[in-house]
Amino acid sequence: MINPNSPPPALPDGALRLVALGGIGEIGRNMTVFEHAGRLLVVDCGVLFPEDDQPGVDLILPDFRAIEDRLDDIEAVVLTHGHEDHIGAVPFLLKLRPDVPVVGSRLTLALLAAKCREHRQTPRLVEIGDGERRSFGPYDLEFFPVNHSIPDAVAVAIRTSAGVVLHTGDIKLDQLPLDGRLTDLAGFSRLGDEGVDLFLVDSTNAEVPGFVVPEREIGPVLENVIRKANQRVIVACFASHVHRVQQVLDVAVQYNRRVALVGRSMVRNMGIASELGYLRVPEGLFVDLNEAMDMPEDQVLFVSTGSQGEPLSALSRMARGEHRQISIKAGDTIxxxxxxxxxxxxxxxxxxxGLARLGATVVHQGNAKVHVSGHSPAGELLFLYNAVRPTNVMxxxxxxxxxxxxxxxxxxxGVDPERVVIAEDGVVVDLIDGKAAISGKVExxxxxxxxxxxxxxxxxxxxxxxxxxxxxxxxxTVAVDSTNGRAVAPPTVSGRGFSDDPKALDQAVSLVEMELSRTEAEGITDSHRIAQAVRRVVGRWVAETYRRRPMIVPTIIPVN
Amino acid sequence: MINPNSPPPALPDGALRLVALGGIGEIGRNMTVFEHAGRLLVVDCGVLFPEDDQPGVDLILPDFRAIEDRLDDIEAVVLTHGHEDHIGAVPFLLKLRPDVPVVGSRLTLALLAAKCREHRQTPRLVEIGDGERRSFGPYDLEFFPVNHSIPDAVAVAIRTSAGVVLHTGDIKLDQLPLDGRLTDLAGFSRLGDEGVDLFLVDSTNAEVPGFVVPEREIGPVLENVIRKANQRVIVACFASHVHRVQQVLDVAVQYNRRVALVGRSMVRNMGIASELGYLRVPEGLFVDLNEAMDMPEDQVLFVSTGSQGEPLSALSRMARGEHRQISIKAGDTIxxxxxxxxxxxxxxxxxxxGLARLGATVVHQGNAKVHVSGHSPAGELLFLYNAVRPTNVMxxxxxxxxxxxxxxxxxxxGVDPERVVIAEDGVVVDLIDGKAAISGKVExxxxxxxxxxxxxxxxxxxxxxxxxxxxxxxxxTVAVDSTNGRAVAPPTVSGRGFSDDPKALDQAVSLVEMELSRTEAEGITDSHRIAQAVRRVVGRWVAETYRRRPMIVPTIIPVN
Structure with a gap:
């Protein structure tokens, strides 16, 4: 009998197992591990950015514990595209297994290589092209071009003796993609003819009805905005969205504006993209930021990071009036x-x-069609299911x-509801005799x-x-004579993040003193017990007086 | 010469002044103070709920400082409707001036009275009806019915010898309101014929194009969802949205479900609304929660608070599987x-x-038309401007x-751009000789x-x-001999919210000890200087070792 909350049983010969170490039940840190014939295959290895209940954290990684004893069994790490939530954790995996082959398309690997250079790593890269087929151990992989909000994304078919798996990666079906590189729906149909035993499908926009508007429809909207501007124009977008930036550059050329890139990742990624030919930049279009500052305001356009309101980004600093070089004024367009x-x-x-307060005109998703998603909504997902006709879906x-x-x-x-497996991170799914089912759980x-x-x-x-x-x-804080439990100096009571009123805690001092007299009278000399008593009396007083719940931190210093 | 950043000059005879102490440049804690002929009029007095950068705070009040010396000059507090961001701060104002007349429609005052009872206050209430006209000192007020997401909302016209002001309060133009009480666009036109010198207009949805769908179109969507349910149904909405709840009740009646109200404010507000006749509740429809738990699941419907994900609400507890009475299972509908x-x-x-994970079907704004806004979008605002034809707009x-x-x-x-005044909280606007302009600023x-x-x-x-x-x-923490600056016990270094690793700070102890030897050797006995030295050495070590920025809190206890 399978217990879905325990580690799974040994994998039967000829079966295929998979488990997500991140990316299911959450959006981000995608990492799926396949096991077949004793060998592992990893698809994607990304990071997750923290939320409100994870304060102070920079990044969240997939949990490698489930494979830490089997690192040598990994045949390859396949990257479906170059976004952080798909490649960002690779350097942390490479620390554990530096020589693992990392497989991906050209732009994906270029972005990964740049990231690894910052970690002083030289990964073993294996570049694949659209439609290419290549084996790693018992895994026979085929790569299909797909659209997403970054060029050169791929879906991957994994053929094994246990069956054929198709993993979409992040996907959409833009029928007029800017680079003409369509999602290979025909290839998916052909694979469907062959028989797809398990289909892993991007769920990000599954709740959204309909279809994504083509990326190229953003261009005319941008043109309309930039045409009317007669002062400074700043366009913020994701630093990896090459096609979005391309459209901005095209409009800049049209209205005789030169372009300055703002933000470290924007400069880095667009450098890579133009070097590899994914971004077409007319000679002399780019100008550096210092030079741009000396140019007439209607002859320059800034392409910037900071579109998510990151507090340290250039755009946030401009909005607060704190940017060193660019100060926003009435009539500017962002x-x-x-x-x-x-x-x-x-x-x-x-x-x-902040920008509106300074008088700028701010165009955003909420008031103009300046963004389209990179993920298939419901209407497109139906096309995918109908093309692939999978036996099992996850x-x-x-x-x-x-x-x-x-x-x-x-x-x-028409997929059998019994064959649709909803799992989350750590849930182990086995494909045995053509049927996918949950077989257990790893931590x-x-x-x-x-x-x-x-x-x-x-x-x-x-x-x-x-x-x-x-x-x-x-x-x-109280210094206490450890021989008799007597306070050797008056207690110090102080708060941070509790009140602006310096006298707020004065009353607590006498309460602590009374409590210390009591503990001393009872012959209590143990620091831990004194600390507990002090915490209790102060905690109760604060709750009654203020109805607040600060952390109460007693420190008893035993002297003598 | 006016300095827009200084307190305004004395108000000329016959002029009208206004300043928002909250609610402009932000959404929430609405409070506008008018001054004319030496007397004050307050419109709304609400609270604001805190955001991420205001942690631990329960509420934010308007800043009363600008009027704290003139409380006796207040003729009345006019409440446009009963939402918290319009009435929530009244008890705090009443603490300063208990006898001020509080003016509003019937439901608004009933909700306020309930709130004041919790503060053990008995306010002086002045109920007004739709279309009623009534003077308070030099202010001649007229009340116009308007639609919003709570019944009985009003706009207020303020006639003074300086001119006529119209304040919309929160407003929309539902042309098929559930209670048949239309926004009085005809009244606005009539007032426009008379001449509106200053029009204060709800901006909440000004960025949104078009028109709000009638509230009554929610009913059929709810019906469609509830009809299909054969287990438990829970509908969460705002506790003051009487018309939304009415539609839920109507569908419950239709499908033979009895209704249990969940959440203190839901029970309180719907009690008031049904008592006053704003909510029609068929005899025997309501059932209490305990009784509901014993009924067959397809014969009961819960109307709950918690629609904003408030962590302590019943709905959040159900989603975490922690609710004392209601446990969600596969097939339930929320x-x-x-x-x-x-x-x-x-x-x-x-x-x-959380609910989806438990197997429930969750219907929300993102996947069905189960909500419409209470504020006029751009299309409706144009109707308002064209009806009122104001000289000045704010x-x-x-x-x-x-x-x-x-x-x-x-x-x-067609309003003269020079006559459109964009102000924020604290900015003082004077209406002098028919022209509105910024005259200064109060803190x-x-x-x-x-x-x-x-x-x-x-x-x-x-x-x-x-x-x-x-x-x-x-x-x-260090206990130091105050005569010679020598540590009398080893320093204690501890962290909270810094690391899970108990040994993380071990190394810091020796650094502090070295630093204390240094300060002692230099003859430093002053606690403050020792604390600074310790903070510096620990801060530097943490930054270099961890690249983190905890708060460093040194405490030096002088003994002897």
């Missing part, structure tokens, strides 16, 4: 040609309001609401990167940060 | 018939995902992006309510909370 990632609303609208890349919506679409196209947690270290910040530290962030702390 | 207030996305989608109720969008609409209908800050006290939590405490919430703190 375009946020980007999505609004849930959770970033306050930050993004803070930037929009929605990936999504929170629970997206997974459920995607599963319903699969069923609507998968959040691995936090905070500053230089990985993993030492965990749930208990985060829970302390949440308490401190809500209510601050009150520290009570 | 409807979030509510807006998604920016900033609440993570919380709301957290609830949706957009209110909005962040900067909304104010700018609303101003553009005013100009598009307006955020007044925080945290637990039982008002105002003792200010910007410095919040900034400490933000630092603590991001990085925790490291406390270093």
């Amino acid at each position: 375009v946020l040609a980007s999505s609004l990632i849930p959770g970033n609303e306050n930050a993004v609208f803070g930037v929009v309001n 929605p990936v890349h999504g929170e629970w609401r997206h997974l459920r919506a995607n599963a319903a679409l699969a069923v609507a196209t 998968v947690g959040h691995v936090y990167v905070d500053g230089l270290s990985v993993g030492d910040v965990g749930e208990s530290t985060l829970s302390d940060r949440l308490v401190l962030g809500e209510g601050g702390f009150i520290a009570i | 409807v979030l018939a509510s807006s998604l207030i920016p900033g609440n996305e993570n919380a709301v989608f957290g609830v949706v995902n 957009p209110v109720h909005g962040e900067w992006r909304h104010l700018r969008a609303n101003a553009a609409l005013a100009v598009a209908t 307006v800050g955020h007044v925080y309510v945290d637990g039982l006290s008002v105002g003792d939590v200010g910007e410095s405490t919040l900034s400490d909370r933000l630092v603590l919430g991001e990085g925790g703190f490291i406390a270093i």
Whole structure:
């Protein structure tokens, strides 16, 4: 009998197993591990950006524990495209296994290589082309071109003796893509003819009805905005969205504006993209920021990062009037040609309001069609299911609401509901005799990167940060004679993040003194017990007086 | 010469002055103060709910400082409707001036009275009816019925010898309102014929094109969802949205489900609404929660609070599987018939995902038309401008992006751009000889309510909370002989919210010891200087070792 909450049984010969170490039940840090014939294959290895309840954290990694004893079994890491949530954790995996082959398309690998250089790593790269087929151990891989919000994305078919798996990666079906590179729906149909045993499908937009508007329809909207501008124009978008930037550049050329790139990742990525021919930049179009500042305002256009309201970005600094070089004035035009990632609303609208307050015209998703998504909504997902006609389906890349919506679409196209597997990170799914089913669960947690270290910040530290962030702390320090438990100096009571009023805690001092007299009278000399008594009396007083819940931190220093 | 950043000059005889103490440049805590002939009139007095950068705060009040010396000059407080952001701060104003007349429609005053009872206050209420005209000192007021997402909302015209002001309050133009009570566009036109010198207009949806769908179109969508349900149904919405709840009740009656109200404010407000006849509840429809739990699941429907993902709400607890009475199972239906207030996305989608994970079908704004806004979008605002034909316009109720969008609409209908005044909280606007213009500025800050006290939590405490919430703190405690600066016990170094690793700070102890030897050798005995030295050495070590920025908190206890 299978227990879905225990580690799975040994994998039967000839079967295929998969488990997501990140990216299912959440959006981000995508990483799926396949096991077949004793060998592993990893698809994607990305990071997740933290949310409100993970304060102070820089990045969240997939949890490698499930494979840490089997690193040598990994045949390859396949990257479907170059976004951070698909490649960002590769350097952390390479630290554990530096020589693993990393497989991907040209732009994907170029972006990965740049990232690895920052980590002083030289990965073993294996470039593949559209339609190419290549084996790694028992895995026979075929790569299909797909559209997404970055060029050169691929879906991957994995042929094994257990069956054929198709993983979409991130996908959409733009029928008029800017680079003419269509999602290979015909290839999917051909694979469907051959028989797809398990279809892993991007769920991000499964709740959204309909179809994505072609990326190329953004161009005319941008043109309309930029044509009317007679002062400074700043367009912010994702630093990897080559086609969006291409359209901005095209409009700049049309209206005789030169272009300055703002933001480290924008400069880096567009450098790579133009070098490899993904971005067409007319000779002399780019100008550096300092030079741009000396040019007439109607002859320059800035392409910037910061579209998600990142507080340290150039755009946020401009909105606060704190940018060293660019100060926004009435009549300037700013375009946020980007999505609004849930959770970033306050930050993004803070930037929009700051710019509006300075008198700028701010064009964004909410008031103009300056963004289209990179993920297939429901209408397109139906096309995919009908092309592939899979036997088993597993929605990936999504929170629970997206997974459920995607599963319903699969069923609507005729997939047996019993063959639609909704799993989340750590849930092990086995494909045995052509049927996919949950076989168990491995432990998968959040691995936090905070500053230089990985993993030492965990749930208990985060829970302390949440308490401190809500209510601050009150520290009570007492030096106590360890022989008799008598305080050798008056107690110090101080708070941070508790009150602006310097006298707020005065009353607590006498309460602590009374409590110390009591503990001394009772002959209590143990620091820990004294600390507990002090915490209790101060905690109760604060709750009654203020109805607040700061962290109470007593420190008893034993002297003598 | 007017300096827009200084307090305004004395108001000329016969002129009218106004200043928002909250609600402009932000959405929430609406409060506008008018001054004329030496007397004051207050329109609305609401609260604002805190955002991410105001952690731990319960409420934010308008800043009363500008009027605290003139409380006796207030003729009346006019409430346009019963939402918290319009009435929530009244009890705090009543503490300063208990006998001020509070003017509003029947439901508005009933909701206020209930709130005041919780504060043990008995306000002086002055009920007005639709179309009624009534004077308070030099202010001749007329009340116009308007639609909003709560019944009984009004706009107020303020006639003075300086001119006529029309304040929309929160407004929309539902042409098929559920209660048949239309926004009095004809009345606005008549007032426009008379001449409106200054028009204060709700900006909330000014960026949104078009028109609001009638509230009554929600009913059939709810019906469609509830008809198909054969298990438990829970509908969450705002606790003051009487018409939304009415439609839920109507569908419940239709499908033979009895209704249990969940959540303190839902029970209280619907009690008031049904008692006053705003909510029609068939005899025997309501059932209490305990009784509902014993009924067959397809014969009951729950109407609940918690639509914004409030972590302590019943719905959030159900989503986490922690509700004492209701446990969600596969096949249950949950409807979030509510807006998604920016900033609440993570919380709301957290609830949706939690419910989806448990197997429930979750219907929300993103996948069905179960919500319409209570505020006029651009198309409706044009109708308002064209009806009123104001001489001067001041957009209110909005962040900067909304104010700018609303101003553009005013100009598009022919209002002189010079007569469109964009102000924010604290900016003083005078209407002199028929022209409105900024005359100065008074200080307006955020007044925080945290637990039982008002105002003792200010910007410095919040900034400490933000630092603590991001990085925790490291406390270093040393008892030092005050005569010679020698440590009398080893230093204690401990951190909270810094690391899960108990040994993370071990190395810092020896660094502190070395630093103390140095300060002792230099003859430093002053606690403050020793603390600074310790903070510096620990801060530098943490930055280099971890690249993190916890708060460093040294405490030096002088003994002897």
